[in-house]
């Protein structure tokens with residue numbers, strides 16, 4: 001299939017608009033119209049992973065971390081980033097990254113950690129703002145249902161577990177077309193009064209052009225009147241970190257033993273126990289230290305993440321336990337997640353998990 005089919009599907013689940021500002025998710029190397037038959041999944045796209053793609057006949061590497069974060073100014077093989085990009089281009093191998101956009105969805109990296117730890121009622125810890133908008137349009141009564149359905153089909157009207165959400169009010173609209181018009185109802189040059197429905201529906205901002213196109217196609221008028229509103233609502237299903245509850249509270253000691261085993265961690269660096277049993281658990285794959293305040297505010301007893309620095313461990317103020325399980329360890333389920341996402345959708349497309357352990361951190365125990 002075309003590479004674009006694969007990337008379009010991944011981006012329908014984890015839109016690029018959901019990535020953090022510093023990120024560089026998306027197609028980093030390769031052409032969207034390239035033919036691909038087999039993908040290699042990895043957490044990091046190292047030289048060894050590109051070699052593996054060459055050896056196993058993969059045309060695309062889907063990795064969690066983008067190999068390129070900042071602008072590359074030279075390609076003389078001096079850094080591993082330059083060498084990876086150069087080798088991939090030379091061997092016609094595409095590199096695609098699905099990073100913080102995969103972290104930030106309800107079925108992404110953090111959801112896998114929650115599942116692994118058996119957490120219940122998992123939800124986003126820090127939902128994002130500025131991702132939702134509202135469309136208001138005015139449609140003749142007889143065509144309202146068709147327009148409503150077209151908007152829903154294009155992705156409008158989803159709130160939590162509810163779909164096809166809209167508000168509808170009846171009223172009348174007026175218009176007068178000039179001599180160049182051919183109005184659906186009424187006559188040019190005469191003010192027309194039409195019984196209309198005002199349809200309002202919420203939608204994800206990244207689907208705006210698709211939704212407007214669906215509106216214009218379904219709406220009977222020559223000129224479609226519509227308003228787009230920016231909303232300051234949180235998007236409950238998109239954001240950083242997750243929080244959930246253990247079915248049965250555990251004491252901190254036995255919970256850490258459980259986490260160590262489940263996360264295949266050689267070691268867990270943690271702060272002093274608070275003395276409270278562990279019931280609410282916040283998680284964030286990778287460097288999640290920026291979420292500590294939200295984890296405390298949400299009432300988490302422990303925050304499982306990675307990349308904690310010495311001074312940041314002081315920030316608990318005795319209110320929560322920080323447990324640093326290691327960056328690679330916290331994200332290790334992401335490879336399997338990507339494998340399943342791609343394989344379940346494209347059953348005839350070959351997907352392979354890297355055999356390279358790309359974790360740059362070694363533990364001397």
Ligand SMILES: [Zn+2]
Nearest residue numbers: 285286287331
């Ligand atoms: Zn990471």
